[in-house]
Amino acid sequence: MKSSFRILTTAVALGAGLAAWAGTPTPADAQTKILVHVFAPPNYPNNSHGWVYLKENVERDTNGRVVFEFTPGKVAPPNRNWDHVSNGVVDAAYLHTGFERNRLWLPEVGRLTGHTPSATAHSVANWRTYKKFFEEKDEFKGVKLLSLYSFAGENIWTMNKPVNAVSDLKGMKLRSGAGLGANILKSLGIAPVPSLAAEIFPMVSKGVVDGMTGPAALVTVLKVDQFMKYGIVYPGALNTLAWTPILNQEKWDSISADDQVIMEKYIGEAMARSVAGEWDRREAASRKSMAANGVQIIDASPAFVAEVEKRTAKFTDEWLARAAKRGVDGKAALAYFRTQLKDAQ
Numbered sequence: 001m002k003s004s005f006r007i008l009t010t011a012v013a014l015g016a017g018l019a020a021w022a023g024t025p026t027p028a029d030a031q032t033k034i035l036v037h038v039f040a041p042p043n044y045p046n047n048s049h050g051w052v053y054l055k056e057n058v059e060r061d062t063n064g065r066v067v068f069e070f071t072p073g074k075v076a077p078p079n080r081n082w083d084h085v086s087n088g089v090v091d092a093a094y095l096h097t098g099f100e101r102n103r104l105w106l107p108e109v110g111r112l113t114g115h116t117p118s119a120t121a122h123s124v125a126n127w128r129t130y131k132k133f134f135e136e137k138d139e140f141k142g143v144k145l146l147s148l149y150s151f152a153g154e155n156i157w158t159m160n161k162p163v164n165a166v167s168d169l170k171g172m173k174l175r176s177g178a179g180l181g182a183n184i185l186k187s188l189g190i191a192p193v194p195s196l197a198a199e200i201f202p203m204v205s206k207g208v209v210d211g212m213t214g215p216a217a218l219v220t221v222l223k224v225d226q227f228m229k230y231g232i233v234y235p236g237a238l239n240t241l242a243w244t245p246i247l248n249q250e251k252w253d254s255i256s257a258d259d260q261v262i263m264e265k266y267i268g269e270a271m272a273r274s275v276a277g278e279w280d281r282r283e284a285a286s287r288k289s290m291a292a293n294g295v296q297i298i299d300a301s302p303a304f305v306a307e308v309e310k311r312t313a314k315f316t317d318e319w320l321a322r323a324a325k326r327g328v329d330g331k332a333a334l335a336y337f338r339t340q341l342k343d344a345q
Contacts, residue, residue, distance in 0.1 A: 031065045032255050037081060037093035039074035045278040046094055050245060053274045057266045062259045078196060085246050086142045094245040098179030105322040106134040107148055107242045109337055111180045113312040114236035116153030117345060119276035123149040125340035126242060127272050133333040137326050144252040146245040147271035151215045152283035153237020158211035162230040166307040175203055175212035181239045187311045200224060216290055217282035225290050231297040
């Protein structure tokens, strides 16, 4: 813990310089400072259109009564963000549900296969479903959930072997996310290699894996598109991540009621649309640039889709069972989520 506080002392000292990210100064007389753990590159949409989006709008509308400061880099592994936020080591951070699967069951409805037609549709649908069905179950007890958002969904990208049928995947080693994403790949005969985003470039560039899953925008932002030769796009994506930006509850409670009202305008669905919208814009540009650079990208065939649906149906059943244990009508929540996907597109 002492080492964490030494790092955070440096982070606070650098806060004024990091405020240049958003082009706004840090007011000297601020009443509330929110220290955000920033562990991904500044241009990552979760930062540039998430935390910076909040900083710009909240600092302006509160006249500097609430300000955001950013750590100068990773102060701890991202999979420990829940503990660091809830214990007050930092005030805010984001993590995906795969890091807290024993705690965060319900938002994983959005990670099921075929449920990400776009980052925006997914993010808005997941937030609305959370508010209607999941919020009262208090899975985020101890922190303030600021939003739910995702990128454009995970598809398969390979370096040396094209994928046309599910049988082509057998024995392939693919980098994946943790939790449900890795389990979905296992069901398709893949040997998943779960890792953090920062670990993807060395894994791919050194040939440790045969490829990876992720949106095209992630492939390009991490600069591993140069190694990819093939891509297969599944309708609605094989799965995705559900990111949960969280704020320490005591920090939230310390903000005045009037300023909480101001912040509420920019969190929730508004924040989801900001982050996801940028992921969608980058996804379109990334697929275009990858194709122009010779990556062969195909749509999954009806036979491929049918086989994937058969093998991944069990994960829907597992989610419904978990929802029931939380006291949620899972079938109603899933139906509502699917309706919101269509409405949000």
